[in-house]
Amino acid sequence: MLSLAWAQTRAHPARLAAVLLAIVLGTLFLAATAVFSATSDAGMRAVAAAPLAAADVVVDRDPESTDPGPDWTDMVADHPDIGAVTAYHARTVRLATGERRGEANVYSFADEPELRWFDLAEGVWPTAPDEVVADTATLDALGLSVGDTVRILPREGEGTRATVVGATAPGFQPLTGVQYTLYATEAHFEGDSAFSVLADTADGVSAPEAVANLGAALPEILHPVTAEEQARLAADRFAGGSQQLGMILLVFALIALLAASAVIANTFTILLSQRRRDTALLRLVGADRARVRNLVVAEALIVGTVGSLIGVCAGVGVGYAGASLAGLDGGGPEVRLAALFGAFLVGVVTTVGAAWFPARRAAVTAPVEALRSVPLQGGVRLRPVHVLGTAAALLGAAAMAAGVAEQTLPLAVGGGSVGALGLLLTLRYLIARLLGAVEPLLRRMGGAPELAGANLRRDPGRAATATLALVLGLGLICALTTAAATGRATIDSDLRDRYPVEVSARVDEGSVAPETVAAVRAVNGLELVEVPRTERVTVAGLDEVTLVGVSAELVAATGAGELAEAVNTPVMLVSGAQLKELGAEAGETVELTVDGSRRSFTVYPSHLATASGTPAPVVRADVLDTVAEGGEHGMVWGVAAPEADTDDLAAQMSLVAGADPDIALSGALSERADITEVLDVMVDLALMMLLVTVVISSVGVANTLGLSVLERTRELALLRALGLTRGGLRGTLAVEAVVIALLGAVLGVLVGVPYGVVGVDAIVGGTAPLVVAVPWGRLGLVLVAALVIGAVATLLPARRAARIAPAEGLSGD
Amino acid sequence: MNTPTGQRSSTLRTVDLVRRYGVGETAVTAVAGVSLGFEPAQFTAIMGPSGSGKSTLMNLLAGLDTPTSGSVLVEGQDLARLDDRGLTRLRRERIGFVFQAFNLLPALTAEQNILLPLRLAGQRPDRDRLDEVVRSLRLGDRLGHRPTELSGGQQQRVALARALLTRPAVLLADEPTGALDVTNGRELLERLRTASSELGRTIVMVTHDPVAATYADRVLLMSDGALHGTLEHPTAEQVLAAVARAESRC
Incomplete structure (x- = not known):
């Protein structure tokens, strides 16, 4: 049987080339997905676990609870079960160079060299609080080299300068990484309460024992776990991203396989209609239906096996190359044989499955056809399944339209699914009919x-x-x-x-530097740039806030209609949260004590009050003048022209931001x-x-x-x-x-x-x-x-x- | 046993065989009540004008078509009682075919084509038997070739070898010389005659060629789906005259 199938396959290999190509591509995709996922997963796990490699026990503090103070590490260090400890700090800061700025994570590294988990690629280890190590990707992105200086601006408090004294290449670039990464000594985090503590156990104490004893001894907000467990948890968190990506890839691989199976089914249908006389002859000389069908299936098996084998082998290479390109191969190539075997099997089953229906049709060939030489035709007849499919497609489309119009999500998604299923069933018939409809048009054109x-x-x-x-x-x-x-x-x-202004730059104290204001004014594509007067005031119920006074033009440009209303009491725009804090309703007139004096305001919630990235109530400029004197202009707001290219605007603003490290950018x-x-x-x-x-x-x-x-x-x-x-x-x-x-x-x-x-x-x-x-x-x-x-x-x-x-x-x- | 020719038990027999296509006024009767017997070692030629029902009769004999009424018996087995599987098995083991268009599988070599029915039956080919058939048909040096690499005569001999290898009771030949030149055609007919006289096969051959018909033991003349005469050991002239008479009746 197989030898006969092999003979058929060998006789016209070119005719099966399309089947081979389709299945190679399909399984390649599948195998590449498997290898990519496994490799990047291992890479992420390796990186996530690396900082913990030297420790036995990790104690985290609950970030939601109140800070136990910088000394909490001593509580761990003083425990009899614990040997050496090192505090692990992590801080998210703003980082600014002369030209660029962005968010950076600063991590501490252990003071003891043997507890450090990475090596330097260049430079020396920092010894002072104002020295840092940067990873090479950060240096590349910032255009810096070892020896340069950066400004580090914490969320709160003074900005500091730090010198990059070393570079490291941990060989891993997180896929979701928006940030730059720096490493600093523990002293850099002076006064911070540690993020967690890595500890060795005392001699003769196992990690689980130490964890159990620590758990009993430490306050509830401190969570001791074994380093092993913590590494696993960290890896799971980290790898979550790569698993999602793997799932998405898998879906696309399956779609590719679906297309491949359509191509395979079609190729076999054509081949078998060409070989119809041969098939009839086989029947004539004694092959029964099952025989004929199995012969075709055997052919599919041969091609599917060869194609899947090639696809899987190539997929391993492509998947690893993909992980390398994405910088996710930190753990080395990771090949799960079961997954590859699965991909191979899926490829073979897809080929055989796609060939099954053509094979079954071929099997009913009447032996007597071997004696005829009439060409046979394959039309598409209307079958119940087509009617069902069309009905499902129409119903689904209607449900989908209704769902979108009525904003009922389940209806839209359900309709979409039913519609898709219906289309799959009916589309082939529909296309065949459309081809029939196109034919008269072509006929009228004559010739070719x-x-x-x-x-x-x-x-x-x-x-x-x-x-x-x-x-x-x-x-x-x-x-x-x-x-x-x-x-x-x-x-x-x-x-x-949500953001009535496209661009907002704000300083926490004083006024925005004149150069920065000029730079914002020079940005192409802003139709209005305003430097509103700002004043720190104390409002009873809201604590200290920055009150912003805006011009009539800005009111017009941002469509903050409430401010333009001619009402007897002045209007104040507040954030939704502030409105709640004041216990007021939108449009209600409330008595507010501003800087000690009582005044009436009509309050409305507005996104303009959060335009600068922090809640700052907005009033008209003339109202502000009556409330508080002053000459500070702590914000610059820009409203984009309707036709402005937002990508271009963003690029220009990042230059402005790079030049002035003090401003905080916000806006749409x-x-x-x-x-x-x-x-x-x-x-x-x-x-x-x-x-x-x-x-x-x-x-x-x-x-x-x-x-x-x-x-x-x-x-x-x-x-x-x-x-x-x-x-x-x-x-x-x-x-x-x-x-x-x-x-x-x-x-x-x-x-x-x-x-x-x-x-x-x-x-x-x-x-x-x-x-x-x-x-x-x-x-x-x-x-x-x-x-x-x-x-x-x-x-x-x-x-x-x-x-x-x-x-x-x-x-x- | 009450057979039309009476004396011996026929290898192949038809009883009041009728095959009608279509229904109502458009119905066409291709075979109209044919009762025949074909004996072992008998070489029968069926002649008749186009549309006389020869090919339909052949298909009915091979179980490739289902009679409207009447029956076909191969070695006493009524074909109507067999399902598809049974018919397939019967064709594989008891009937051999040779056609005008050779009907070889292009993907297989000559040897593979010859052995195909045995393969399909799951039987191990008997090498001696294969050698004997191949030698008698002078195909020894062509076994590794594919049909496209063989001449018309060689292809037809491969088809004949395939038909003979299984020692079928009946050999059905449909215009076997139609695509051959005179020399190759004569040789094939000789071999068919040998197969019936020396190997005892029952051979039924449909042909247009009066000369080919003279190789047969008897010639059956068909027109309008019915038998219109039998010639025993005819000469070409007798066949020609009989065909002319048959055609004048149409």
Whole structure:
């Protein structure tokens, strides 16, 4: 049996190339995902556990509870079960160089060299509190080298200067890392209460014993655990990110496999219809149905095994390379044989499963067909499953639309799922019907399009399956780009609501430096820059706050309508939290004691009161003048012109911020950058993953055309003999490919765009009003890409077709 | 046993065989009540104009088509009583086929093609038997070749070898010389005659060629789905005349 299948496989290896390629790509993706996840997981675990390697016991303090004071480490050190201790400090600070600034984590390293968990790549260990070690990635990002000085600005208190005296390369860059990383001596954290304490146990005491005894002895807010346990917990927290990424990759790998199975099923269908007479002959000379089916399955098994093997091997390399590129390979290559075997098995099962239905159809070939030479056709008949699918698709679409309109998320998501399932069931039939509808159009065009149309119509089922794989890939791409555009628009609109000003720079005391104000004024794309007067005042019920007095222009530009209202009592905008603290309702007039004197204000909650990043009540400038005298201008606010490019604005503002380390930036821009950056990375990653699916489906289109050329050799030769030029022949094939590709793209857009919108709706989930944005430009690109796919898919088949000699049409078979 | 030819038990027998296609007014009767017996070592040629029902009769004999009424018996076994599996088994073990278009699997070598029915039956090929068949058909040096590398005559001999290897009771041949030149055609017919006379096979051959028909022990003339005469050991002239008469009736 296997030898017969092998003979079939060997006889026309090129015909099975598409199956091989599809399954190689699919399993490669799967295996690469497995290796990438395992490697990055191990890498993250290694890094997370590294600082704890030297300790036996770790004591954490509960960050939610009150600070036990800097001396709490002594409570641990004095315990009889404990030997040496070292305090572990961690601080998040703002870091500024002359040009750049950002958030940095500063960690302590042990004073005792034997407790340090990393080595220096360059320089020396710090000895003074104002010396630090930076990791090389931080130095690269900041454009610094060993010997340079940085400004470190803690959340509270004075900024200090520190000199970078050494560099380290821990060989690991956290994937989620927004921050820069510095390491400093314990003395650097003088006065801080330690984050946790790493301790050795005393001689003869095991770590669990020490933990049990410490637990009894220490106050409740201190949590002792064994270092081993702590390393595991830290690793789990760390690795969570890589597991999520692994899950996302897995989903895309499965999508690629789905496309691969469509290509495989189609290839086998075509091959088997070409071999129909052979199959009938087998039946004639004594093969029963099961035999015929098993023969095809055996062929699929051979190709699937070879392809999966290649895919898995290549996947190991690609997965490790991916982890290396992402800087996540700290733990070395990590290969889980079970996962690879699983990927291999999935590849084989996918191939065999995809070949199963064509094989079953082939098995019912009547033996008598071996005696005929009539060509057979494969149409798509309307079956109950198609009706069911169409009904489900329509119902799902209606539910989805209603769900979005009514803002009922479960309805939208449920409708989407039902719709997707329905589409999967019915799409092939639908495409076949559409191909039938396109045919008259092509016929009217005459010439090559007419011939192409006739051929598409001859076997709409086959063309439909090729199109289906394409719809899958392109549809998902359309969904993703739409989701990205809609997500961005939704975030922008939400941020506009929450941040009435795009740009805010604030200093904690005094006025913003004149140079900085000038720099903000010079930023391109801001239509209004205001330097409001600010005054520290004490409001009963709110403690000390900064009162901001804004001009009428700013009120107009930010749409803070409440301030413009002509009311007898002055209006004060406060944050939502402040309104609650005052125990007032929006629009209520309350008596406030400001700096000792009682005044009436009508209070409203407004995002303008938090525009600077900290709650600062806002009044009109003239009102502020009556409340408090003063000449401080502690803030600069900028309102962007509607057409301004936000990315450009953000870039300009980061330069301003780099030049003045004292200002704190806030406003829509800085938050938007954080969100959209993550969004962009995710979308780009997903698009790259989907390219695999598109490549697989293009192979499917090329294969469909190629095999149909083989099948039509005599017919094409006859056309050539009757006077069709080589160019005309190529044109016919090109039209066929383009029709398939365009149909795939159009359906992809039609299906993908709504799903993209619903997807964003599902994620945003009513926390912000949905703003639908259709990325016409990118969708246009998808159409162009489809045309390119069509053209490329024609290349090989056209070459083969052009080689057909006209005489071949006249000889017998 | 009440057979049309009476005396011996037939290898292959049909009883009031009818095959009608379609229903109502558009119904076409391809085979209209044929009762025949084919004896061991008997070489029968069936002749008739196009559309006379020859091919349908062949398909019915091989169990490839199901009769509307009547029955086909192979070695006393009624084909109507067999399911697909049983029919497959019967074809594999008791019936051999040779066609005009050779019908070899292009992916397999000549030897693999010859051994295919045995393989499908899960039987171990008998090397001596294979050598004997191959030698008698002068295929010894061609066994490793694929069909595309063989001449038409060689391909047809491979098909014949495949048909003979299993020692079938019945050998069905459909225009076996149709695609061959005269020399190769004669040689094939000689071999068919040997197969019946020396090996005792029951051979049924459908042909258009009056010369080919002269190699047979008897010629059955068909038209409109019915038998219209039998010639025993005919000459080419007798066949031609009989065919002309049959055609004039259409």
